[in-house]
Amino acid sequence: MPREAPYLAVADALSARILAGEWGAGERLPSRARLAEEYGVGRNVTQRAVDHLIVKGLLEGRAGSGTFVCVPRERLLMVRSRHRERRGDTPTLVGVEERGRAGAWDTQSQVRVPAPEAIAERLAIGTGGLCVRTHYEFLADGHPVQLSDSWEPMAITGGTPVVLPEAGPLAGKGVVARMRSIGVEVETVVEVPRPARATQEQANLLGIGVGDLVLRIERTLYDTGGRPVETADMVIPDARREVAYEFGIDRRQLPVPRGHFSRPTPDDGR
Template identity: 35%
Template sequence: MDAPYQRLAAALRRRIGSGEWPPGSRFPSIAALAAEYGVDRGVVQRAVGILRREGLLDGRPGARLTVAYPAAVRTLTDPDAPWPHGVGDVERGTAQASDELRDRLGLARRVTVRWERAELLDPDGRPALLLTRWWRGAEPRPHVAARCELRPHAMTAGEAAALGLAAGTAALLVERTRLDAAGRPVETADLVLPADRWRVSL
């Protein structure tokens, strides 16, 4: 027999599917649903977590959720091409290069690198993917080529929050490293793409 939160998730899923809460509309609060169904808030939170992982709800933890529009599936064919749509929140900083970053950037020792994380938006202005890049120096040096690797990825809490999804949401991760004319890395980046919205063809 299903647990209470699973039964509640199924009931809420049916109501979304019936159009009671159309795409883009505000979803009821945790407190309102707990009162309506006569259950503990924790039950509602777990049920809502299921719906967020399924992509039925948009929004960040602690903020009011909305019913998601059906995800348009796009295909990424050139991870090195300029992004054709808008850019949302951008964070920047510096950090000590981890061993992995040292390998990716071809660094001989631990040094400070700059990083930038940006939400890349779809044509409707909603977050489409997350780009985090690292480089050494004030600005990345010019590049003439890029190498890319693709692998499955479970979103971290930070990545998921930036995209309005639940931690652990299935994603595709493209590891992109830009190279100068001599084949030396000048920048490396992770592109995190929700797996239900993207296909990648490298």
């Protein structure tokens, strides 16, 4: 059998001590130099061991302060629902209240940004096609809860009053309303969620550790002709948010059971 890598052995030992309560939630661990001396290994080994436990979510590094045992955080529900937005209902799903909802955001837009290859493919434009790129940082109770990078082709919005998502007459009203104001009807939204690990930049902005698990959602909006009009990459920290999807049902298209000829009443839909 192959011998376990030294850093994994140190990581297992540290994990056991944390779970045994030697260091409580929020407490600082000894320095890496001290741990290296204690375990008789090099500092690079303890560094890799600590990094391993940060990725697993047991530890967190704080710039200039050291390494600390993670404080458990409640995962709050985030509902993804175009159906709900159209109804204007309160944010609930199956009786569960969505708390910690983003109530503010910071944005920064850049115009005439060449689309990278992956973005150009999603927007069905040539690589380097000019776009408006808008970076969002969403906040709940003053804390960052979501990042988003949105791309809109300037071939659609260029020269119109709504070229900037967060400026002009429809600032902050959303893609659907802005596009409708220039004669573009958004009909379809496609979201592709994928698990990922936080980059250094994402970790800094979200207040999480590098390598922490995040949910990355690729969202693309299409008009009635199937043309992509906006695409975005959203990043949500897994430790703080549980994402749920809600879908509305068009009851006009529901089949009528054989032998039953009455139309469904507004209270049907169980």
